[in-house]
Amino acid sequence: MGKVMIFDHPLIQHKMSIIRDINTGAKEFRELVNEISTLMAYEVTRDLPLEDAEVETPVGKAKTKVIGGKKLGIVPILRAGLGMVDGMLNLIPAAKVGHIGLYRDPETLKPVEYYCKLPSDIEERDLILLDPMLATGGSAVAGIQFLKDRGAKNIKFMCLLASRVGIDLINKDHPDVDIYAAVVDEKLNDHGYIVPGLGDAGDRLFGTK
Numbered sequence: 001m002g003k004v005m006i007f008d009h010p011l012i013q014h015k016m017s018i019i020r021d022i023n024t025g026a027k028e029f030r031e032l033v034n035e036i037s038t039l040m041a042y043e044v045t046r047d048l049p050l051e052d053a054e055v056e057t058p059v060g061k062a063k064t065k066v067i068g069g070k071k072l073g074i075v076p077i078l079r080a081g082l083g084m085v086d087g088m089l090n091l092i093p094a095a096k097v098g099h100i101g102l103y104r105d106p107e108t109l110k111p112v113e114y115y116c117k118l119p120s121d122i123e124e125r126d127l128i129l130l131d132p133m134l135a136t137g138g139s140a141v142a143g144i145q146f147l148k149d150r151g152a153k154n155i156k157f158m159c160l161l162a163s164r165v166g167i168d169l170i171n172k173d174h175p176d177v178d179i180y181a182a183v184v185d186e187k188l189n190d191h192g193y194i195v196p197g198l199g200d201a202g203d204r205l206f207g208t209k
């Protein structure tokens with residue numbers, strides 16, 4: 001089964017508290033999603049392989065380590081995943097960015113696909129799939145399958161808020177995928193929203209409600 005990493009870092013917990021607050025407006029919400037994504041990127045990239053290197057300092061030669069030939073890709077699930085892209089690119093600026101458009105049908109709660117544009121060499125890249133919300137898990141599971149169908153082999157899923165049900169579904173359908181979540185909430189309501197959650201992440205990021 002994939003690893004499940006929940007973040008207990010005080011900075012992340014503090015920022016998640018503000019993000020959940022109904023009184024936090026779109027500007028601050030966007031800034032915080034960005035900042036939390038950068039903090040999480042630090043841990044999500046922990047297993048990047050290092051290679052030995054040597055550099056000339058002003059005083060002599062230093063034996064150093066550099067990130068090796070690993071190619072990375074980040075793939076936000078539209079729309080809400082877009083809010084996490086810049087935060088990730090702050091730390092891994094060379095990563096290529098793909099996009100998957102999925103929305104959750106409000107009646108069936110099933111994901112509906114409407115867009116896909118991925119790096120052409122996706123099968124050679126380690127991918128981090130981004131979506132702030134993991135609720136029923138339908139969108140994440142569909143997004144992961146989407147990437148695998150196009151040749152991706154090494155995929156991580158990163159979200160801000162996860163439900164227990166969503167984590168279990170990814171573990172069941174994609175046991176090879178590691179999950180990174182800032183916070184876990186236990187419950188979903190009848191409309192598939194995480195409770196207490198933070199509401200609709202896409203609407204809060206883009207001010208559409």
Ligand SMILES: O=P(O)(O)OC[C@H]1O[C@H](OP(=O)(O)OP(=O)(O)O)[C@H](O)[C@@H]1O
Pocket residue numbers: 077078079080081102103104105109111131132133134135136137138139140166192200201202203
């Ligand atoms: O785990 P699930 O039950 O599938 O729900 C999570 C999905 O729902 C939200 O997207 P939404 O459909 O609201 O689209 P949006 O990002 O365009 O607002 C969220 O960003 C996830 O993609």
Ligand SMILES: O=c1cc[nH]c(=O)[nH]1
Pocket residue numbers: 080133135192193194195197198199200201202
């Ligand atoms: O709580 C939820 C569930 C799905 N999508 C959201 O944006 N929020």
Ligand SMILES: [Mg+2]
Pocket residue numbers: 080200201202203
């Ligand atoms: Mg939404």
